[in-house]
Amino acid sequence: MPLEFPLRGARLDLRPFTSSDAAAAHRIYGDAGVMRHVGEGEPSSPEQTARMLVEYAAHQGRHGFAFWAVIERETGALIGDAGLEVTAQGVELGYTLARNRWGHGFATEAGRLCVAAADGPLGLRRLVALADVENPASAAVLGRLGFVEDRVVRAYGRPHRRFVRER
Numbered sequence: 001m002p003l004e005f006p007l008r009g010a011r012l013d014l015r016p017f018t019s020s021d022a023a024a025a026h027r028i029y030g031d032a033g034v035m036r037h038v039g040e041g042e043p044s045s046p047e048q049t050a051r052m053l054v055e056y057a058a059h060q061g062r063h064g065f066a067f068w069a070v071i072e073r074e075t076g077a078l079i080g081d082a083g084l085e086v087t088a089q090g091v092e093l094g095y096t097l098a099r100n101r102w103g104h105g106f107a108t109e110a111g112r113l114c115v116a117a118a119d120g121p122l123g124l125r126r127l128v129a130l131a132d133v134e135n136p137a138s139a140a141v142l143g144r145l146g147f148v149e150d151r152v153v154r155a156y157g158r159p160h161r162r163f164v165r166e167r
């Protein structure tokens, strides 16, 4: 069943990115501190951020899910991404928040919305997630979402803890 956006949590809305999110997204993806454990571990250039948003839109069109914009409802601010991506590991959950929004439970709330979408309308039985071995905050989020640690795999040239959630 197709998803209805926004996915609505207690404090957050999740919706597909649009090209008009590029500047706000780049404030997050261009921050080296945020990106240290994400993908290749490097901050994005503005062009790379714009390309990522195009790729998210294409992924959304192909699969009905993607990385989505995380909107803080109280302020309307775009504070990060969270979503599901088809990777070599399977359907992978990921999230990235602006540094000034860490420590508020937003990643867990956004991740929960993604898991509910997977369990419900998307009908995905199995999700995986990777957390850089040096990123315990991400592993803690996955534990709170009911993911179980599986084994260490190499991804993006670095060891990652792989987590699996099956329903």
Ligand SMILES: CC(C)(COP(=O)(O)OP(=O)(O)OC[C@H]1O[C@@H](n2cnc3c(N)ncnc32)[C@H](O)[C@@H]1OP(=O)(O)O)[C@@H](O)C(=O)NCCC(=O)NCCS
Pocket: 033, 034, 035, 037, 038, 095, 096, 097, 098, 101, 102, 103, 104, 105, 106, 107, 108, 109, 130, 131, 132, 135, 137, 138, 140, 141
């Ligand atoms: C990984 C990342 C998303 C984790 O963020 P986080 O803020 O630690 O995780 P949550 O949003 O779930 O918040 C949990 C923390 O908020 C606290 N918190 C405060 N208010 C809360 C509330 N209302 N509800 C729940 N938790 C709350 C919790 O106690 C917890 O703090 P603790 O870890 O000190 O115990 C964040 O560090 C990040 O974006 N990093 C950069 C990108 C990245 O690494 N992404 C993952 C790639 S695998």
